[in-house]
Amino acid sequence: MKRILAAAAAVALLFWSVSAAAQEAKVIKSYEDFGEYRVIYSVFNSEFIKPEIAQRYRLVRAKDRAFVNISVVKKEGGAHGLPAEVSGSATNLIQQSRLLEFIEIREGDAAYYLAPLRFDDEENLNFTISVVLPNGDKEEVTFQRKLEKD
Template identity: 35%
Template sequence: MNRLLKHLTCLLFSAMALPALAAERIDADRQQRFGDVTVHYSTFSSTFLQPQLARQLQLIRSKQQGVINLTVLKQGQPQAAQVSGSLKSLTGDSLPLNFRVIRETGAIYYVAQYPVPQQQTRIFDLKVETGGVTHRFSFNQELFPDP
C-alpha cells in the first residue's frame, strides 16, 4: 500500500508539473542574444496581416493559421542566416517550420506559417545559423485560433 501511495504521489506531482513546464517564461523582449548576434521573434495570427500584404508575401490569411517572424541582427545590422525549426505539441508531435526569406530595404525577415486548429500550447524549437555558427533556442507559446 505504501509503495502504491508513493507511485500515485509521484504521478500526481508529474501531472501538476506539466503545465508549469508548458508555461515556461516567454522572454518579454521576444529576443535571444548569442554574443553579438540577436534574434528577434514574434508569433501572431495570420488574420492580423492586411490582405494586400498577405498576398504580396504569399502568406495565407486564415483564422486557423499562425505566423512566426524572425529577424537576425549582428551588431545591430540585418544578418543573412539559415533559419529552421519545428513546432511541437506537449505530447511530442512535431511539425517542421518552413521558413522563407523576405528581403526589404535595410531588413531581412524569416517567416513561416503553422496551423492553429484549436487552443493549445506549442513549443517552438528554432535553429539559426549565421557566420558558420549555429544557435538554438526554444520557447513555449499558447496559441488560439481567431474566433
C-alpha cells in the same frame, strides 16, 4: 474601530498578494543573445498581416493559421534584420512535431523569416529554431507559446 482595522488588514493583505503575484509573474522573453547577435522571435496570427502584403508574398491568412517570425540583428545598433539560415519545428503537448518551412522576406536591406503554421484553438506549442548566424555560428532557440483563434 474593529471594522476599520479589519478593512485596513484586508487592504494590506490584498496589496501583499498582488505584490507577490507580480514578483512571480514570468516575463515573456522574445529574444536570445549570441555574442554580437540577437535572435528575435515571435508567433502571431496570420490575420495581422495586411491583405496586400499577404498577396505579395503569397501568404495565407486564416483564423487557424499563424506565422513564426525570426529575425537576426546586431545587438549594438541593429536596426534591421540580417540574412541568416533558419529552420525549425513546433511540437504539441502529445509530442506531435511539425516541420517549419521558413521563407525569407526582404524589405530593402532588412531580412526576416516567416514560417506558416496551422494550429488548433488554445494549442500549446514548443518551438525549436536553429539559426546559422551571419558569422557562421549555428545556434538554437527554444520557446513555448499558446495559440488561440481570435
